[in-house]
Amino acid sequence: MKPDMRVQLCGVELVNPVIAASGTFGYGVEFEEIVSFRRIGGLVTKGISREPMAGNPAPRLIETAAGMINAIGLQNLGVEKFIALKLPALRRYPQCAVIVNVFGYRVEDYVAVIARLNQADGIAAYELNASCPNTRDGGIVFGSDPSALAQLVAAAKRESARPLIVKLSPNVTSIPEMARAAEGAGADALSLVNTFVALSIDIETRRPRLANVTGGLSGPAIKPIAVRMVWEAAKAVKIPVIGMGGIATAEDAVEFLLAGATAVQVGTASYADPRATERLAGDLEQWCGRHHVQHVGSLRGALDLTPPAE
Ligand SMILES: Cc1cc2nc3c(=O)[nH]c(=O)nc-3n(C[C@H](O)[C@H](O)[C@H](O)COP(=O)(O)O)c2cc1C
Numbered sequence: 001m002k003p004d005m006r007v008q009l010c011g012v013e014l015v016n017p018v019i020a021a022s023g024t025f026g027y028g029v030e031f032e033e034i035v036s037f038r039r040i041g042g043l044v045t046k047g048i049s050r051e052p053m054a055g056n057p058a059p060r061l062i063e064t065a066a067g068m069i070n071a072i073g074l075q076n077l078g079v080e081k082f083i084a085l086k087l088p089a090l091r092r093y094p095q096c097a098v099i100v101n102v103f104g105y106r107v108e109d110y111v112a113v114i115a116r117l118n119q120a121d122g123i124a125a126y127e128l129n130a131s132c133p134n135t136r137d138g139g140i141v142f143g144s145d146p147s148a149l150a151q152l153v154a155a156a157k158r159e160s161a162r163p164l165i166v167k168l169s170p171n172v173t174s175i176p177e178m179a180r181a182a183e184g185a186g187a188d189a190l191s192l193v194n195t196f197v198a199l200s201i202d203i204e205t206r207r208p209r210l211a212n213v214t215g216g217l218s219g220p221a222i223k224p225i226a227v228r229m230v231w232e233a234a235k236a237v238k239i240p241v242i243g244m245g246g247i248a249t250a251e252d253a254v255e256f257l258l259a260g261a262t263a264v265q266v267g268t269a270s271y272a273d274p275r276a277t278e279r280l281a282g283d284l285e286q287w288c289g290r291h292h293v294q295h296v297g298s299l300r301g302a303l304d305l306t307p308p309a310e
Pocket of ligand 1: 268
């Protein structure tokens with residue numbers, strides 16, 4: 001029997017729990033010839049702001065051992081152009097949940113983007129990027145201070161006509177504290193982790209490798225820390241958690257599900273293999289079949305912490 005791969009995520013039914021992560025899948029439309037949108041649960045667009053943003057100067061992306069560091073700086077075409085130029089093509093794939101990642105400098109910027117997106121069709125949910133470490137006076141403030149995060153989430157939730165996913169920063173001391181702050185302020189789901197603030201130095205020139213000096217580390221290098229944080233967040237809240245950080249294989253995804261995630265996102269892996277999301281969704285179904293898992297949802301939080309038998 002084929003395993004049931006469907007999962008429910010704050011009122012949105014996904015055909016499977018594999019979602020393309022923000023910033024690694026363009027606006028989605030760039031991948032329509034590469035990935036079958038019928039075979040992935042959803043996609044998250046790159047961060048959309050009120051006005052267009054040029055991003056940071058180059059170099060903005062470097063490879064590291066088992067990962068990469070980026071400081072793209074949230075380059076995007078702004079909410080108006082996103083709705084006019086990108087969203088219409090995504091409406092052709094109603095089976096694939098389109099989640100729009102929202103970013104702003106101030107609470108009112110986030111609210112304005114959500115208000116505008118509310119008027120557009122073809123969006124399943126919003127993902128609030130409260131965690132981008134790359135803009136000087138932007139996300140990091142909301143992402144690392146529980147009361148600032150709660151204020152942002154409450155304002156966004158008041159405006160939002162759709163489920164609100166809050167994306168947490170891993171650059172904090174206590175994930176449970178931030179998770180509870182977001183849930184208490186009305187978040188419908190959490191997603192984590194965003195990238196870890198990192199620095200890489202060229203020892204010959206003695207200069208930072210990225211023009212922005214620091215950037216965000218992603219990829220397999222961060223996976224075990226991300227799994228731990230997803231586990232902590234899932235224990236701390238009742239709302240669903242979407243796990244990510246270094247997922248490149250179905251087995252990686254299973255780890256996050258066992259840690260308590262309802263769904264997973266795949267980011268950096270799409271750089272190495274643009275079809276990674278679709279491949280992973282297929283592999284996960286096969287994995288479930290081989291392991292007699294009839295419903296993928298039964299893996300959620302099934303981490304076994306009982307002491308091993310003697
Ligand atoms: C090049 C790049 C751009 C990103 N842009 C965004 C973004 O716009 N908004 C956001 O919330 N996360 C952004 N992220 C973070 C990813 O969505 C994801 O949280 C992180 O990379 C960890 O997952 P991974 O190890 O699978 O890449 C970006 C990541 C990368 C590598």
